[in-house]
Amino acid sequence: MTERKTDIGPPHYGQFLHPVIKANYGKWKYHEIIEPGVLLHVSETGDKIYSVRVGSPRLVSTDFVREACDIADKHSQGYFRFTSRHNMEFFLTDLAQLPALKADLAAKGLPIGGTGHSVTSIVHTQGWVHCHTPAIDASGIVKAVMDDLFEYFGSHELPAQVRLALACCLNMCGAVHCSDIAICGVHRTPPKVLHDKLRHLCEIPTTIASCPTGAIRPHPDKSLKSVIVNEERCMYCGNCYTMCPAMPCFDAEKGGIAILVGGKVSNSKTPPAFSRLAIPWIPNNPPRWPEVVAAIRKILTKYAEGANKWERVGEWIERIGWERFFEVCDIPFTFQHIDDYKFQAYDTYRTSMHFKF
């Protein structure tokens, strides 16, 4: 037996750098996007590299990765990378190689795009394929929404870039809370406490402590060794279920999807911002979620019509006002839109006469 290796960390990136990238590391001068999905970076040395950005479903098979490797071996000298938004990028040193690469990508059904003022791949989480707290699936909704917005992936037709993200529960692994348009799975029912299971599966103090709103208390009947939930306080976060599997809070019909809009992370012009609630609930309707797809298209279309040049979704809404946003997008304003969660809430109430009718 060979000695067991631990704590070696990931391989050093140096061995994975395309030769032109290695030679020009830290020497890049400027870039251009010569067509949607095709970036050109020019070095101080005069060297050039073309990066061709390609969409991927993120949830893939080993054969998918091998086929991407085949493409990289043929066109990209055996090097390629993934972006922070789950796209792939292949490298060319000569633009004359682009048509051949395009042909091979088209044959595999892989789309080119995701640069600049486009809708690029949706950052998303696991959903029903692998997680224990989702209200909704992830990959299926992403597929349905990207099918519908496909024209925006391979073009630069929007006033600015629009970044979508999806999280299948309030935990928001995908950190959707700073996206132009965020899709978030929501539960709407408090946990059902399974008293006979709870005593075997869960530690009562940690279960009580897990609840952010303090809704969980020891069961008055001490012999049960269980807990009770003050349902009026519960905001269906599922935290207790994470700590204690005897407290499932799923309801197939009541669970659904919230849409939040107007967040960003870049600092360009305006600071990073949170996404804000646009639609509190849309039914969870697999396999193609038509209501979600339609709601997102509507918001995107109204944004594209109404925004000034360079305005991100949140900047557009900030300029026209939220009251106008709800009007142009035909979204009813509800009690759920008014924040009442903890301290941040009062920051969002209007204190001026600056509003419109």
Add this chain to the structure above:
Amino acid sequence: MHKTPLLDQLESGPWPSFVTDLKRAAAKKPQTADLLGLLERSYVDKITHWKHGGIVGVLGYGSGIIGRYTDLPDEFPGCEHFHTIRVNHPSAWMYTTKALRELMDIWDEHGSSVLNMHGSTGDIIFLGTRTEELEPCFAKLTEKGWDLGGSGSAFRSPSCCIGPARCEWAMYDTLEACYELTQEFQFDLHRPSYPYKYKLKLSGCPNDCVAAVARADCSVIGVWKDDIRIDQSAVQAYAGGELKPRGGATKYDKLDIQKDVVELCPTQCMSWDGKTLKINNRECNHCMHCINLMPQALRPGTERGAAFLLGSHAPILEGAQLSWVIVPFMEMEKPFDNLKELMSNIAEWWSEHGKNRERVGELILRLGMRSLLEAIGVEPAPQQVRIPRANPFFFWYQSDFDAEAKGRRYDTRQGFVR
């Protein structure tokens, strides 16, 4: 193979279909066929069929493996165990095909052949294997030079933007910093010993392509201190339409320098007389807008480093937070000892005071920013706040009076010596 009439409806349409792809793997692997069957069941029931199960891992590690079991093991025996293995990705997610093929061979041999490229933390996520496959899979991974990523209340695998490898705006070497810090914190990455997760993301400039400000407790974002470099002839070329706005990333074919650049500068520190673009650099807040629009005319300065921000996490529990500026500027030179020390000091303060499952940003809210700054020896600076407080409810300590008596600033309970 199970029948999947609902999932089949996700095979049409122009976006690449994960269903079509997974069916190929399912044809070769019974467990993956069961995965598709189980997923179809969730599409029917509109409920997840995974549960929180028993603790699994590889010897000596407390993280990197996420135990996963289905609640329908009799119908879908291939998913009875379906654990996740997080494989720590290389900086900026760059690969050779040779290395990736080796990884795929390992995963075909020891798992479901299904994976995420990549998870939101950045790791390669191998989705679905049995407990007895974990050790052999781990041995094969390390033999080829790969290791597991973090999970649970551990340091999580750091990630970074493509930075100097292919971006002209990188203000420090994000890839090397990512690698160095990953190596430095190997112990804490594999052995959860913090109150909760501790994440690090590194972006080379304020465009923040890895969303560090929103998605990592520790957010390192590149910035320059001196002047934006201007090529006036290139500015003219943008004004004349020979160069396309934003390098061609838009539908607009010509920049109006006054309207699109100068008037949208958030600090109003630019001016344009039709011939020369001027920037009052002392007033620039490094937002990147003008540079983004004219990448051939404007370049960030050469006095470079990064800001360190702390505390972001998703909404649970205390509501979402973005990271706060703690150190407005730090040099970022290999081996990044200053960053390592800062992050260790923060972790020490947090480990000492934090409650179980309290993120560091939440602890700052509970104990106050002063408590953190004093503990890590960082002085107050106006860059740390957007706006000062609007109330007179602040605290004074004996050390403040002592400092006052000695003619010092009211900096700390110990009093910074100056």
